Amino acid sequence: MVIRSGDFGLKPDPNFSDDEKLYRRIKQDQIYDGNRVLGNALDDIQEKHSSCSFNRGKYSDPKDVLDSNYPEHNRVAALLAGNLPEPQPHPSDAKILYAFRLEHLPKDSNYSHSEAQVTKQGLTATKLGSADFRRQLREALADKMSVLDPSEHQ
Amino acid sequence: MEYVTEEALTRSIPPNVVDFAIASIYTELGSGSFAEVSFFQTSDDDVCLQVLSAEQHAQNILWNSHVYGWPWVVGNIGQTEGVVVAWAHSSPFIGNLEQFTRIPLYFHGSMTALVTTGRSKFISRKTRYSTGDTSLHIGILPRHKLSKDTEINIRRNAMSLAMEWSNARLNNDITRGIADYSYKNFAQVSYRCVSSLPSDFISKGDKVKSSWHDKALGKLDELSSLTTNWNGYGAEPPNSAALNLARTVIKDLKINNLEPDRILSSAVGGISLCFFMQKKYGEIECYNTGEVVAIIKITPNGFREIWEVSSIPDAVKKIKKFFVEEHTEW
Numbered sequence: 456m457v458i459r460s461g462d463f464g465l466k467p468d469p470n471f472s473d474d475e476k477l478y479r480r481i482k483q484d485q486i487y488d489g490n491r492v493l494g495n496a497l498d499d500i501q502e503k504h505s506s507c508s509f510n511r512g513k514y515s516d517p518k519d520v521l522d523s524n525y526p527e528h529n530r531v532a533a534l535l536a537g538n539l540p541e542p543q544p545h546p547s548d549a550k551i552l553y554a555f556r557l558e559h560l561p562k563d564s565n566y567s568h569s570e571a572q573v574t575k576q577g578l579t580a581t582k583l584g585s586a587d588f589r590r591q592l593r594e595a596l597a598d599k600m601s602v603l604d605p606s607e608h609q
Numbered sequence: 610m611e612y613v614t615e616e617a618l619t620r621s622i623p624p625n626v627v628d629f630a631i632a633s634i635y636t637e638l639g640s641g642s643f644a645e646v647s648f649f650q651t652s653d654d655d656v657c658l659q660v661l662s663a664e665q666h667a668q669n670i671l672w673n674s675h676v677y678g679w680p681w682v683v684g685n686i687g688q689t690e691g692v693v694v695a696w697a698h699s700s701p702f703i704g705n706l707e708q709f710t711r712i713p714l715y716f717h718g719s720m721t722a723l724v725t726t727g728r729s730k731f732i733s734r735k736t737r738y739s740t741g742d743t744s745l746h747i748g749i750l751p752r753h754k755l756s757k758d759t760e761i762n763i764r765r766n767a768m769s770l771a772m773e774w775s776n777a778r779l780n781n782d783i784t785r786g787i788a789d790y791s792y793k794n795f796a797q798v799s800y801r802c803v804s805s806l807p808s809d810f811i812s813k814g815d816k817v818k819s820s821w822h823d824k825a826l827g828k829l830d831e832l833s834s835l836t837t838n839w840n841g842y843g844a845e846p847p848n849s850a851a852l853n854l855a856r857t858v859i860k861d862l863k864i865n866n867l868e869p870d871r872i873l874s875s876a877v878g879g880i881s882l883c884f885f886m887q888k889k890y891g892e893i894e895c896y897n898t899g900e901v902v903a904i905i906k907i908t909p910n911g912f913r914e915i916w917e918v919s920s921i922p923d924a925v926k927k928i929k930k931f932f933v934e935e936h937t938e939w
Contacts, residue, residue, distance in 0.1 A: 480841065484871055487885060488908055495873060495881040495894055498842060508842050525841045586900035587917040593877075594904065594915065 465566075467559035468513070473537025477509035477557070477569060478520040480528040481602070490602040492532045494594040499583070506570035507596065509534060511559065514567035517608035531608045532600045534571070540595035546588055553580055553592065571596055822863045825882075828872040829855055835874055845878035845897060854895035854921075855880040861925040867932075884928060891928040893918065905931045 485496035498507045510520045517531045542552035553573050562568045573580045573592055583589045835846035847855075855872070862869060862882070869882040875894055884891035892904045901918035905928060918924040 482840075484873055487883075487890065488888070491908070493873070493881070493883065493892075494904070495875040495877070495883075495892065497876055498844070499877050522841050525839075528840060585917055586896060586898070586902045587915045589877075590894065590902045590904065591915050594906075594913065 465561045465563070467561055468511075469559060471511075471536040471557050471559075472513075473535070475536040476512035476517075476533045477536060477571075478512060478515070478517050478603075479507070479509050479532050479534070479600075480520045480522065480525065481530050481532050482528050483530055486530060486602050490604075492597045492600045492602060494590060494597040496532075497593045497597055499589050499593065506558075506572045507593075509557075509569050509571065510565065511567040511569050515565075517603055519567070521608065530605070531603045533603055534596070534600045538599050539571070540592075540599055543588075543592060543595055546585070546591075551575065553583070555596065821868045822859055825859045825862075825869060825872055826856065829859075829880065832872070832874045832880060839874065840876055842876065844874070844876045847874055847878065847880045847895075848897040850899045851875075851879040851895045851897045854899070854901055855882065857921050858882055858893050858895065858901075858925065861922050864922075865925050865929050867925060867929045884932065886932050889932060891931060893921075893924060893928070903928065 479497075481492060481496045485493045487493060512533075517533070520531055521529060536557055539555040539557070542554040545551040545553060553575050554577075556572055556574055557569055558572050559569045573583065583592065829847075829852055832847055833852055837843075837845055839846055859869075859882070867884070870885045871881075871883040873881045873883065875881045875896070877894075878897040879895050881892055881894045888908045890904070890906045890908065894902045894904070896902070901921065901924070902915060903918050903924040904913070904915050906913040916924075
């Protein structure tokens with residue numbers, strides 16, 4: 456059951472254990488190969504596009520990510536906190552690595568809200584440049600996600 | 610095999626025809642996504658054994674599971690020194706069954722890599738023979754569930770066609786393979802075979818034949834009505850820039866006879882046109898910003914290529930090539 460911010464205020468919990476799952480709702484047609492997630496289901500992973508949102512499994516159940524306002528988005532994809540994509544080298548300079556990190560960003564209505572963000576040399580990346588590189592990052596993240604069986608969120 | 614023999618006997622096929630009208634059902638065993646009914650006209654004992662083995666294996670799958678598919682017909686119309694001269698291909702989705710396409714084929718020992726088409730898709734498979742004899746294949750692409758009656762009717766049609774060929778051969782209409790059997794006659798036979806398929810096949814085919822690109826354009830119209838935050842994560846709806854780019858992509862897909870499997874709104878704001886074939890995946894994503902990105906990937910081996918598209922026609926051709934060619938090229 457999702458924990459609202461009233462339980463903890465808005466103080467984030469920075470500790471993600473490797474086996475913690477993060478959840479995101481998706482549509483059936485954003486799934487392929489049985490349980491894989493299409494990269495186009497994910498947001499651009501940079502600050503100005505508000506990163507890619509998830510619910511933390513530590514503070515919510517898979518079903519909590521579902522929202523009756525979005526009935527077609529009735530499937531849940533999961534990402535393991537300890538299974539983030541490898542750092543991705545920038546196409547124009549392979550020495551510059553863009554790494555993934557998780558940030559717990561509680562919202563008033565949803566304490567479990569978190570984001571997958573990309574950092575450049577340890578700092579939040581605000582501009583990721585070309586569209587193909589941005590898509591590469593989304594694709595890398597999507598490849599690490601898997602879609603839960605509906606029985607796991609009913 | 611037992612079933613087919615019974616079928617042949619009930620249809621009073623002359624014994625000397627049965628001798629070389631060997632029936633088989635193949636499935637792409639690895640993926641379970643591809644089924645085929647083949648009738649061989651060959652006297653090659655080794656080939657017959659292979660066919661028998663495949664038949665037994667495939668029967669279990671076909672009769673105990675659901676099969677999805679579009680029908681297609683392929684005729685091997687002769688080989689010369691290990692090179693297939695041409696393949697006739699037809700389906701209700703292509704329309705003109707009297708047109709034949711010459712497709713280069715590559716031999717790997719006794720295996721032949723074959724590329725054929727059903728609707729606008731290309732599939733590749735390996736045949737189990739390379740004898741130079743004539744053969745006919747009726748295949749099922751994974752699309753729709755078939756009833757058992759449909760499966761039986763496919764078999765019957767294929768058998769009828771095999772008989773027709775056999776009779777032609779007995780009457781010396783075919784002396785050196787189907788090459789002496791006119792292309793036109795072959796096309797007509799193929800057409801009869803396909804057009805006599807049960808209605809649950811043809812009705813779905815007709816819908817597709819009515820124009821997939823019109824449907825694709827209709828899908829764009831549908832997606833244009835999305836509003837901000839359509840996914841609950843703040844996604845923007847596709848704007849006119851993305852929609853116009855997607856229309857251009859569809860135009861080029863039509864030219865290349867490559868139908869997208871899905872057209873989706875992108876979480877970034879834009880339109881994604883997606884292509885799937887077994888473990889291959891392709892996509893063209895048109896952004897609201899006016900940028901276009903294309904992707905090809907093979908899921909089992911991790912191959913992935915992503916590029917910013919500067920020429921939509923080139924990107925479409927590259928994706929089509931990716932789906933047509935063997936994995937080894939990538």
